[in-house]
Amino acid sequence: MTPTRRCISVREHGWLSTEPVRATLDCAQVSESAFEYLCRLSEQASRGGARLVQIEGQRRLKLDNFVGVVQTPCGTVLEILPKHHAEAGSLAEARALLRKLLEAVLDLPARGVGAAALQLFEAPLSEWVLGRFLRELDTLLGRGLRFDYQRVEEELPFMRGQLDLNQQLRQPPGRQHRFHVRHEVYLPDRPENRLLKRALERARTSTQDPENWRLAQELSSRMLEIPPSRQLKQDFRAWGTDRLLAHYRPVRPWCELILGEHMPLALAGDFEGLSMLFPMEKLFERYVARWLQRRLVADVTLRTPARFKSLCTQQDQPIFQLEPDLFISRGGEHWVLDTKWKLLDGQDRAAKYGLSQADFYQLYAYGQKYLGGAGRMALIYPRTESFRTPLAPFEFNAGLRLEVLPFDLDRDELVGDERMGLPYRAARLAA
Structure with missing residues (x-):
């Protein structure tokens, strides 16, 4: 399992300090390295018109109205939750509210998850997202990955497929026994599978939940031959929508969420941790709009x-x-x-x-x-x-x-x- 990380849960507009404080939902202590990383993130985001934190000197910062998860290079996982009660409200209620908003606003599949299950799930938002992705991926693998024929050109000691006559005529002396051939191989190397493999790698290295980690290890062995995506935007654009890929639909939103494609705010930087931030006013606006549409x-x-x-x-x-x-x-x-x-x-x-x-x-x-x-x-x-x-x-x-x-x-x-x-x-x- 990955090294133990420290999870800090606070509400939006809460305070973070490098000095010792009594931890509450509105105030917490973070390490110097986590503090510096959040300051750098805020500086990068401010160039795009967003503000993550208000920096108060060298020891203290105030969070703005973004909610979600930020993972720092030093291992700190900062969970920022909605503040819909001035004083009252528990950690479990805030987590349940954020999960409900995300499911509604992002059209996330809600298979087998009722209100009672949401209230009982006490893990941070990141573990909830990872767990839902892993279980959807497990279901997908049970139904079978989609393969495609791909053209391969290679040199073999035997004939297979079609002989590449031009390459064969250029064969140097002493290698006439080798054949330049073209043939098709039935492989799972498709954009959808590459993206799922990339998301699975991130889930496997990010989770701290034993059950999620066990399932991620098992799924990794079942997807061993698939390379991870190196061009996320290009592969997401190429994600197929035909009926043969209908069983891929439930897992896609979770894959997008883990890989940052569902994000109103993109986090730049060299560190590739599991981070997802959402402006709370937009979540509330879209949730109310969905509520009205149904009525x-x-x-x-x-x-x-x-x-x-x-x-x-x-x-x-x-x-x-x-x-x-x-x-x-x-x-x-x-x-x-x-x-x-x-x-x-x-x-x-x-x-x-x-x-x-x-x-x-x-x-x-x-x-x-x-x-x-x-x-x-x-x-x-x-x-x-x-x-x-x-x-x-x-x-x-x-x-x-x-x-x-x-x-x-x-x-x-x-x-x-x-x-x-x-x-x-x-x-x-x-x-």
């Missing part, structure tokens, strides 16, 4: 996001595009919804509940351009112990109203959605 009537148009209105024009050309997260239309009715991953305090009106004035300006612009100055809009935030019920409506004018609604991630429920008059299916309305 709205069939003739509704849902755009996520909408991109057909701009704030103004210049020389008859649109400028400053307006992009609400969710735009719902049915006939002549329209709704604008925006999601925000932020913890509100529904009792603190003096501090405006934690709402942002800039968000309200943005929603006002959406209302003018997408709804013509009259209609229903909503800002959707995660439901917490301090934000359990909708706030009183905000009136921009007599016809334009904004609701601030909590989305309960534990119960999968948009609290107060009846205020919006959304066109749900009959089963939803009856409920």
Whole structure:
């Protein structure tokens, strides 16, 4: 088994320090080398417009709103989990929430995994991903790998296939007994199998779970003759979709996740550890969009996001595009919804509940351009112990109203959605 690694679990916006601290979900100690690696990663990510951490001097850094796993060269595995409760909430609940969001947003197969199984699985996110990949790969190998005929040109002491006459005529004296031939060999060296082998190698060297390690070793011996992929993007583009490869579909999302192809944020660097980071606001936005898609009537148009209105024009050309997260239309009715991953305090009106004035300006612009100055809009935030019920409506004018609604991630429920008059299916309305 690979050397033991140290796993640190914290929530987004938590603190990491190289000095001794009392470990909680919001604060932890890391080694000097892990600290330096995270600083380098953040510097690389900031060049692409993302910010992983806020560096506070030489001893302390604050995590931003990315969630997932980062593995450092020194062996530290940093698990960053969602913070959907200000104070309450356990490690198991945060892990279960993140796994649920990823399964829904990334269309990961959920075979044989119910809510109870998710709650009982206490391993870090990385072990969950590796375990699911290994079990899907085991099922695939049980059904058989796809082979292909490949043209081989080689020199043999006997005839096989077709003689390459041009090469044979150039044969030097004393080697006339050797034959230059072309023939086809039935091999498993396909793009799909190369990618699975590459992901399996990463899983085998990354896992710390004895059962995952045992299964990875067994699968490695069964895929011994397959070379690992050296050109990930090219091989993923060449992944076949015909019916003969239908049994490959369940394993592909897990393979993409392990090899970084499912990642909103690409981590650059020489170290190739198992790292996967996701912006939490995007996970929340896409999860709410999927939730709505399952509940709205069939003739509704849902755009996520909408991109057909701009704030103004210049020389008859649109400028400053307006992009609400969710735009719902049915006939002549329209709704604008925006999601925000932020913890509100529904009792603190003096501090405006934690709402942002800039968000309200943005929603006002959406209302003018997408709804013509009259209609229903909503800002959707995660439901917490301090934000359990909708706030009183905000009136921009007599016809334009904004609701601030909590989305309960534990119960999968948009609290107060009846205020919006959304066109749900009959089963939803009856409920």
